[in-house]
Structures are given as C-alpha cells and as structure tokens.
Amino acid sequence: MGVLWFLCEPSIRQMTGFPAPSYLFSEGGAELPEEFSKMYNDVLERLKAFEQKVLEIDDKPPPWASIPNFALKSAGASVLCAATSKAYKAKIKTVSVLGFQIRYPEALSASVVIEGKSELIPGNCWAFSGDQGNLTMVLSHPALVQHVTLGHISKRIAPTGSIPHAPNLFSVYGTETLDSAGIKLGTFHYNQEGEMFQNFIIPEELHALSKYVTLSIHSNWGDPTFTCVYSFWVHGALAS
Incomplete structure (x- = not known):
C-alpha cells in the first residue's frame, strides 16, 4: 500500500491542487530510484489516458442527438392545435392599459x-391540466418513425x-394522413x-411511415393538477 501511495501521490496532489511532493525535485530532496521512476511514469501515463477517455465520454453527445429530428420547429415541424390538449394557464401576467392594471393567465x-x-430550464415547458393529455405534431417531412426522445428537467x-x-406512462401514435387511423x-x-432526455426505441415491426405523430400521456409522477412536457424529438x- 505504501508503494502504491508513493507512485500515485504526485498525480493525486496534482488533481487535488496540493503541491507536488519534495522527492520529485533533485534539489533539496532525494532522487526517485530508477525502478520506481519507471513505475511512476507508467502509472502517470495510465492516469492521463484514463482522464482523457473520461473527458471524451463526457463531451460525446448521445447517438440520438446526432441524427435528424423530424419534430423540429425550425426545420418545418408544427403543432396541430386542433388535436392537442389546451394549455394549463398557471402564470398570471399583469399589463397596464391607460393606467389600469389588467391581470390575465x-x-x-x-x-x-x-x-x-x-x-432544459425549470418552468420553460408546455403544461396541460390534469395527468392525461395529447400533443399532436406535423413532422417536417414524412418519415419512418424508429425512436423518440422525451425530455423533462431532472430532480x-x-x-x-x-x-x-413529469410524464410517467405515455404512448406514441403515427399516421400518414389525418383521415387515416393512428x-x-x-x-x-x-x-x-x-x-x-430519455430515448425510446420503436420495435422494428411497428415502424410506420408518418406525417403526423401524437404524444399521448396517460399519467404523471403524482400531481393531479397539471403535467409539463419540455421536449419531444422524433427520429x-x-x-x-
């Protein structure tokens, strides 16, 4: 255990911000024995490689974030209001008109x-009353839906x-035209x-060409007043 600490102490000190041990300097301290020096350099290289690998993993986006999202507003997707639940108006806004204060949800x-x-930012979401509701989207392009991603802030x-x-149990429906059954x-x-952000794979046998996709939420995580949806992607x- 003492040898392991002897080898790893410099790296541990470097990562934690503590000054390097005196035996690494030739002036005023003992030089590192050649055998330990080789072992130390090997451990140091391994630690650097591991640290780099961790950084690469942290910086790498999830696979679904690097493929097309057919439910993207800026690419032409839109919400079909006629088939979407009404928004829950929880916020009260006040405006001044001719000196009168008018408050409205x-x-x-x-x-x-x-x-x-x-x-995702807390509160920057679409909410509907209760724990059951629907959101129907017109995709930017007709697509063979293979998986979806639902986003909500974390605890x-x-x-x-x-x-x-947050949504709990939900279903996804697709249809090619509004006249056909989903x-x-x-x-x-x-x-x-x-x-x-959680990604959900559509079983291959259920892949269907869709121009319209409906997110149908059946329950949330405990609040009967309203449910919030932050983000939904269709891949x-x-x-x-």
Missing part, C-alpha cells in the same frame, strides 16, 4: 416542446427537488430518476 405554447433545445435542478409534473408505435415509461428515416 398566461401559458407557454405547445410549440416550445418542438424547439429542439439541448438544455437535480428542480427547485423543489422533485418532479411530480398506428400505435409503442407505450413507454419515463423514469423520473433517469437522465433529462427515423426519410420516406423514399
């Missing part, structure tokens, strides 16, 4: 869900330390203990 549009944001950044408004692509479970292959 304000709510974010459902289109915030398809803005494709990679960072770590939630002001209350909990996310009872095809159920799958039912999934959003894990409140998981990452903010797949462009129709040939």
Whole structure:
C-alpha cells in the first residue's frame, strides 16, 4: 500500500491542487530510484489516458442527438392545435392599459416542446391540466418513425427537488394522413430518476411511415393538477 501511495501521490496532489511532493525535485530532496521512476511514469501515463477517455465520454453527445429530428420547429415541424390538449394557464401576467392594471393567465405554447433545445430550464415547458393529455405534431417531412426522445428537467435542478409534473406512462401514435387511423408505435415509461432526455426505441415491426405523430400521456409522477412536457424529438428515416 505504501508503494502504491508513493507512485500515485504526485498525480493525486496534482488533481487535488496540493503541491507536488519534495522527492520529485533533485534539489533539496532525494532522487526517485530508477525502478520506481519507471513505475511512476507508467502509472502517470495510465492516469492521463484514463482522464482523457473520461473527458471524451463526457463531451460525446448521445447517438440520438446526432441524427435528424423530424419534430423540429425550425426545420418545418408544427403543432396541430386542433388535436392537442389546451394549455394549463398557471402564470398570471399583469399589463397596464391607460393606467389600469389588467391581470390575465398566461401559458407557454405547445410549440416550445418542438424547439429542439439541448438544455432544459425549470418552468420553460408546455403544461396541460390534469395527468392525461395529447400533443399532436406535423413532422417536417414524412418519415419512418424508429425512436423518440422525451425530455423533462431532472430532480437535480428542480427547485423543489422533485418532479411530480413529469410524464410517467405515455404512448406514441403515427399516421400518414389525418383521415387515416393512428398506428400505435409503442407505450413507454419515463423514469423520473433517469437522465433529462430519455430515448425510446420503436420495435422494428411497428415502424410506420408518418406525417403526423401524437404524444399521448396517460399519467404523471403524482400531481393531479397539471403535467409539463419540455421536449419531444422524433427520429427515423426519410420516406423514399
């Protein structure tokens, strides 16, 4: 154990900000024996390689973030309001008109869900009343839907330390035209203990060409008042 500390102490001190041990300097201290010097350099190289590998993993985006998102507003996708639940107006806004203060409820549009944001901010979401609701999107292009990504803030950044408004059980439906019946692509479970963005794979036998996709939420994580949806992505292959 003493030899291991002898070899790793300089690196540990470097990572923690403590000054290097005196025996690494030739002046005023003992020189490192040749055998230990080789072992030390080998351990140091291994630590540097491991640190670089960790950095590369942290910086690498998830696979789904590097492929097309057919539910992206800036690429032409939109929300079909007629087939989408009404927004929950929890915020009260005050404006002054001719000296009179007018207060009215304000709510974010459902289109915030398809803005494709990679960072989620508490409160910057679309909310609907209760724990069941639908959001129907017109995709930017007809696509063979292969998987979807649902985003919500995590408990770590939630002001209350909990996310009872997050979706829990939900289903995804796809259809090529508004006149045709929607095809159920799958039912999934959003894990409140998981990452903010969670990807869900559509079974291959259910891959369907869709121009319209509906996110149907069946329950949330405990609050009967309203449910929040922060982000929803639709991935797949462009129709040939």
